[in-house]
Amino acid sequence: MKLVVQIPCWNEQAMLPLTLADIPHRIAGVDEVETLIIDDGSTDRTVEVAQAAGVNHVVRLRQHRGLAAAFVAGLDASLRLGAGIIVNTDADNQYRGSDIERLIHPILADQADMVVGDRQTDNVSHF
Ligand SMILES: Nc1nc2c(ncn2[C@@H]2O[C@H](COP(=O)(O)OP(=O)(O)O)[C@@H](O)[C@H]2O)c(=O)[nH]1
Numbered sequence: 448m449k450l451v452v453q454i455p456c457w458n459e460q461a462m463l464p465l466t467l468a469d470i471p472h473r474i475a476g477v478d479e480v481e482t483l484i485i486d487d488g489s490t491d492r493t494v495e496v497a498q499a500a501g502v503n504h505v506v507r508l509r510q511h512r513g514l515a516a517a518f519v520a521g522l523d524a525s526l527r528l529g530a531g532i533i534v535n536t537d538a539d540n541q542y543r544g545s546d547i548e549r550l551i552h553p554i555l556a557d558q559a560d561m562v563v564g565d566r567q568t569d570n571v572s573h574f
C-alpha cells in the first residue's frame with residue numbers, strides 16, 4: 448500500500464522546506480510514503496525549493512487555477528502514481544507530520560474511507 452502526501456502550493460517557498468522535512472518517510476501500516484506538490488502557477492521559487500527538499504513528485508499548473516482545481520489535480524496524479532491512501536496537507540507547516548499516522552488509522556483499520564482533521568475553529572480565536 449502506497450501513501451501519497453499531496454500539498455497544494457501557491458507561493459510557499461518560505462515554509463515548504465520545513466513542511467516537507469516534517470513528513471515521515473515511514474509510517475506504520477503503509478509500504479511507501481511519497482510526497483507530491485501541486486504548484487499553482489507560483490511566481491516564487493516554490494518548485495525549486497520543493498525539489499531541493501527532496502519532494503518525490505511535482506504537478507505544475509501553467510496558470511493559476513485555485514485551490515479546488517489544484518486539489519483535484521493532486522488526487523488524479525496520486526491515483527496514477529498508485530496511491531492506496533492520499534493525505535492532503537498544507538504547505539505552511541500548520542500540521543504535524545507525525546499526526547499523519549493517526550489520521551490514516553481509521554482507513555487502515557477499515558473503519559472509514561475518508562478522514563477529515565478537525566482544526567477546532569470554534570475554539571481558536573484566530574479562526
Ligand atoms: N494550488 C493552490 N494552493 C493554494 C491556493 N490557495 C491556498 N493554497 C494552498 O492551500 C494550503 C492551505 O492554505 P492556507 O493559506 O494554509 O489556508 P488556511 O490554513 O486555511 O489559512 C496551502 O498549502 C496553500 O499553499 C491556491 O489558490 N492554489
Ligand SMILES: [Mg+2]
Pocket residue numbers: 537538539541
Ligand atoms: Mg494553513
